[in-house]
Amino acid sequence: VVVVDELPVTPNGKIDRDALPTPDFEAQRAEYRPPREGVEAAVAAAFADALGISRVGADDNFFALGGNSLTATAVAARLHQSIETEVPVHWIFTESTPATLAHRIATCTAETNDAVGVMLPLRATGNREPLFCVHPAVGLAWCFSGLVQYVDSDRPIYGIQSPALTDSSVHFDSLDDLAARYVREIRSVQPHGPYHLLGYSVGGQIAHAMAARLRRDGADVATLAMMDSRLMTEVDAPMPSVARLVAEFAEVDSLDALEEDPTFDQVAELLRRKGGFFSTLTADHLGTLYRQYCKLVDDAVAHHPSNLDLSDLLYFSSVESREAERNGGPEGSIGAADWKDYIVGDIHEYKIPTTHEQMTSPPGLAVIGPILNRHLASVGLVTGAEFDEDNTGGNQGNSRRHELRQGFAKQDSAREGS
Template sequence: SDFSKVALDYVQQQIQPLEDSYSHVSLSQKLADDFTGIEKGRFDAVILNSVVQYFPSIDYLIEVLKGAVNSLTKGGFLFVGDVRSLPLLETFHTATKFDRASDSLTIDKLRQQVKTAVKQEEELVIDPAFFLALREYIPEIKQVQIQLKPGDYQNELTKFRYDVILHVGQEVCATVTPEWLDYDQEGLNLSAIKRILLDKKPEVVGIKHIPNARLQEEVTLVQELDDFRKLETVGQLRKILQEKKHIGVEPDNLWNLKDELPYSVHITWSGTGGNGCYDAIFIRNESACDSQRVIPNLEATVPIKAWSAYANNPLKQESNRHLVSQLSSFLKTKLPEYMVPSALVILETLPLTPNGKVDRFALPAPDGKITREHKYVAPRTTIELQLTQIWSEVLNLTSVGVQDNFFELGGHSLNAVRLMSNIKQQFQINLPLATLFQSPTIEQLASLLGSSVNTQNPILVGIKTSGNQPPLFCIHPVGGNVLCYAELARHLAQDYPVYGLQSLGLDGQQQPLTSVEEMASHYIEAIKPIQPQGPLHLIGWSMGGVIAYEMAQQLQAKNTPVALLTLIDSYAPTVMRKPSEIDQAMIVNQLAQDLGGLYGQELDISHETLRQLEHPMQVKHLFEQGKQQGIFPSDIEIEQMRSLWEVFQANMMANSHYQPKAYPGSLLLINASQTSPAVIEDPTHGWGSLVLGDIQTHTITGDHYTIMKAPQVEGLTAELNNYLLNK
């Protein structure tokens, strides 16, 4: 089941040709807590994988789990995957904020940023202890397994998430409570653990409080940040951390012992060892315990608490955001403009002095949507004032300063289209979207508009032009523009300049290129003024990866070395499930899916509805539906989107007709953890059969679109930075 009709329609289209093989599959458009029509005990297994973080509250999750348990037969199980850990929430936000912070940022400001990020967390984050407490509330749950995520790579998924298996209806496994050893008290390490298993040959042994190597850096960071020594800046903290040694055991090293020794290995969350620890149980294969399926016995270590204590409350945060917006609008109708607050802060209670008065010194700093490391600068000229009004309207923000960065305020490509359209109406100048890379502030745009402006839309765009290392060239996805690389560029190592290569035709004055080979050839010529010789560094997200691959092919044929070929969640056309004929309705439907993914809101448009319309009406239908569903601004005109549509259409056709050849070099492949249903399953996304050199593969938590946005993009750039540092 799924609440999205678009997703269900797509699945239905895929299984229809398979006929009898999937005749037992039924699809239902329902919310997660709607189990009407599903009989009790109907299923052997229910899977909720990487979805509960999007639930509005812990109470909603409980209702879903109750319904799921009721639908399971005796001996069935409920798998809840990719659960975000509440005990590690502060650690997660501390690590991400620290990674993004400049050396000059003060420690107090970093602490405030972390506190704000935890408070404003928009996803449901759950304490593992909740699932143990759940047995008291849902007695049908007999056994609980809480497992770390497997994988020898380190990212947000393996560090900060866990899986849960709830066994329902009867004791499906024997449980065992082993004799426990304490990792620190016994002075253990990996070698000592192996020696115990080899020499003493225990039937069952458990080891508590094993330091998790995946998290030692992050846990040390939190400890240092909590230490109120006289540290003033992040730069000072970084120097201290560089001197620290991180000692821990990689969970996969313990799991791998099953291949060396006659033991099964169970690794689970540690309820008593702190956030950077886990527990492990070893069961000898020849033991009495091994004669039947055995799982570790997990018991709640503390009294059962109120449900609200086991999770954050994203629904409340959403309500607070609406309240702030409504209150701001209300105040504008009642107060002079100069008296309208520039920021509103929601507090549980007002801090008071011992005399019962408001303690102004204890009030937190404003946590408005605009968080600045610089002072607010008001408009000083007529052009700046006009641009400020446009930005405020387009970005739905108040008090935009002339030195605020468009991308840091949440600007994206649709905002940029609307922004440039409004600028054209106001100033009669048609600026390319990529202008925002060179002039991302009102101050810079005003200076540009006051001078002689080049309105041509170049192929090569300077995203970040400073740095001493070889430049990184990022190739556009199917949409044609390179605004999608803005956040990636901000988090990449500072010494690397970043340039984007965007499609011809975005300005509506040139015809788009129609083949991947032609695009690759043009882009190779475009980068020569910046880097006339190799070795070159190429990066491509989505279709950009396909073009980057062809560029590498053509460069190798010319004996120009390629030092880096990075494909970000890019699929070889050979693994795409393509129909025998691609019509315009399919392309319009794909554009709807692309827009929905980019802006986090599904654009519900039926492929069958589109096929019944004439070609010009298909695009118009998409446009009108986008406006109705809030993806397109209500005042945007279809002509503003026409060139984007023409580029998208040309790129889609070029990608579908491309036939990649074998590549003799190496490849860095960074994939999203959530794969597309439109492709054949392949961990290398189809490149494994084409690339003759080494393929390094990394997985980032998120889907095709979210990995390019904060916070997931930070994991992506961490992998890329690490590769660049060690290559």
């Protein structure tokens, strides 16, 4: 952002773009410290090459300089050539300066695949309450990595992933059962609230169930946000093949090179050749992801959300997917409005100009990220504030919330009785 005293205009009153000052991208950089020779210098050179800038210091943050998930992939490829070391792309999101990434490379091996752990630290540093991002049906939370550049740097960000990736024997009877496991996971990182939850697709249903459990335990949930999360009552379409599923979540365009029904080994090899985030997935990982995807979809259809005493829901809906439904595409739930019966408070819907599958793409997150960050900052100003349930004669919003709470209590009592 460049501050000017006034906007220059042409004689006819339009903005004179040629007279605008050139943005100073150097202003966001830390005080320059030359990178040390060796790996640190190689990382700095890879950052500079990917970002198209002349110089990167040892303490310069890759994302503050304009990096994103696509350019991070280019950095990993460049480092593979220059230092002949496999650098997982997700390392760049957690170690985003040449100094910290060089230290990670020197102290870890590429075989240390912590990218499939239940808690994925997209940014582990910061002194504010973390943002926890719940995976979509595919079970991986890598898609949230692009949020790092939009959420304030003093807020940690964790992705929550399927436990089956690290423990093939794990089993959950229901979506509520899975949500209970995830609540235990986030409390191992943050023992007390307020909590901030974001879910994508089916992850939104899981996040809602997590919020309900936290509230029943007396914890404060300051943020519940969903990215195109619909309530599913049935699944008309057949389950996708493993090839089609990989094409969707890994953005693989070369499916024609595979057989109609490829093996997990063949798909894993294709991902390895493609490089990037998903090149570290093994055939066993892919098999687990596919089985978990099918089970999670079934659990989501069978799931009945609890009534959640929460102030607001932040909802990001896909404009293009809604347009497809109106134009004869598959019928389904309409998204944000589905949740009005399960939330005490307001639903703030933001329409994102992309498809459901591309919500976490760079263009999608470029819209979602700043809105989410502003929301997190605003709720931080009133964290811990509760509505006065006895003051039903107050403003209309409190009165409405009191009525809904009473109605929810009656519904829950009737459900337990039946």
